[in-house]
Amino acid sequence: MRALRFSRFGDPDVLHVTDRPDPVARHHCEAVIAVKAASVNPSDLKNVAGRMEGTSLPRTPGRDFSGVVVDGPPDWRGAEVWGTGGDIGFSRDGSHAELLAIPTTALARKPERLSFEEASVVGVNFVVGWLGAVEAARLNAWESIAVFGVSGGVGGAVAQIGRALGARVIGVDRVRPADDSPAASVIDGFVALGGEPQDVGAQVGRLTAGRGADVVYDAVGGVTTPAALASLAHGGRLVVISSVGTRTVEIDLVGLYHNETRILGCDSRRLDVTRSSERLDLLRPFFDRGAFRPLPITARYGLENGKDAYAALARGARGRVVLCP
Structure with a gap:
């Protein structure tokens, strides 16, 4: 099979296509998948650059498939x-190849x-969105959620999850989501990001009847944290x-304890391909009935x-980039 590989960290030039032995299903506990499509995520780019932990080289990158x-x-x-995982592309070979071997426990229709x-x-995008909004923050139908980075991949997924749960969804970003985007x-x-954190918080407050957001899902973090905290309602939960x-x-x-704020960290890398498939099985009915829509694909490449x-x-392409082996 052909696979995209890297044996040292660096910019995309360290990647090369090479021939690899075809994987074989072993001991009835593995399956081999002919990869039809695999997205390229920002975390894949960071992985190749050496900015992610736990990667052993040489390696085939790629999380989603x-x-x-x-x-x-x-x-x-x-x-x-379909699938994804915090291990594939890092500690085991990933999806940017013609064939991919995964445990049978990770198979999801x-x-x-x-x-x-x-x-x-x-x-x-949807697994970490679900992990933060549903499993960590436990967002309820009568609540509001402010999604920082709503025009991005994770933010767009969280916005749809919030709406499906019946919550009021406030988007926060530097630019408004494109008209053809699900978000x-x-x-x-x-609310447009910019200016002082308290100004952003005040705008979120005006859109939530003066309360602030019950949940703030900050898909950016760091530079946006002060504004995210300023946007919370009393007893609100911040997902980072x-x-x-x-x-x-x-x-x-x-201010944190007076507001009774809870800060919740979520790391999808902790979910291997098997644990991620469990979340995808929960998400599948939403896609099958059209409640969730995949994010727009703007570029397709051969392996x-x-x-x-x-x-x-790396140049900041908007929308999703897909490899089609």
């Missing part, structure tokens, strides 16, 4: 599947409504999944042009 089972348990052969390309852009159709209000620009922020502890796909992402 969709494809067809070609070897493994008889009842799974020919099945259309792809939503019939989605094409292979559409299914390949769901994994990281644009589900947000109840938008990343840190941009700075790893440290100053917090007014007196031989994988380096270009990574370079496009």
Whole structure:
């Protein structure tokens, strides 16, 4: 099989396509998938650059995928599947290849409504969105959620999750979501980032009848943390999944405990491909009935042009970038 590989960390130029032995399903506990599509995520780019922990080299990168089972348990052969994981592409070879071996416990059937390309852009964004909004923050139907970074991949997924749960969804970002994006159709209000944190908090307050948001899902972090904290209602929950620009922020502890604020950290890298498949099984019905929509795909590349796909992402390509082996 052909696979995209890197043996040292660096910019996308360290990537190269090479021939590798075809993986084989072993001991009835593994399955081999013919990869039909695999998205390129910002975390894949960071992984190649050496900015992620736990990566052993040489390695095939890639977290998200969709494809067809070609070897493994008889009842799974020919099945259309999708997946993601915090281990594939890091401690085990990832999805930017023609074939991918995963444990049989990680097999999850792809939503019939989605094409292979559409299914390949769901994994990281929706799994970490679900992990933070549903499992950590326990967002309720009568609450409000402010989504920082709503125009991005994770933010767009969280906005849809919030709407599906019945919550009021406030989008916060430097730019408003594109008109054709799923997030644009589900947000109840938008706040532009910029200016002082208290100004952002005041705008979120005006859109929530003066209360502030019950949950703030900060998909940016670091530079946005002061504004995120200022946007919380009394007893609100702040979900943190990343840190941009700075790893440290100053917090007014007196204000924190007076507001009875809870800060919740979520790391999708802790979910391996098997634990991630459990979340995808929970998400599949939402896609099958059209409640969730995959994020727009703006660029497609063949495996031989994988380096270009990574370079496009490094240049700040909007929308999702997909490899089609």
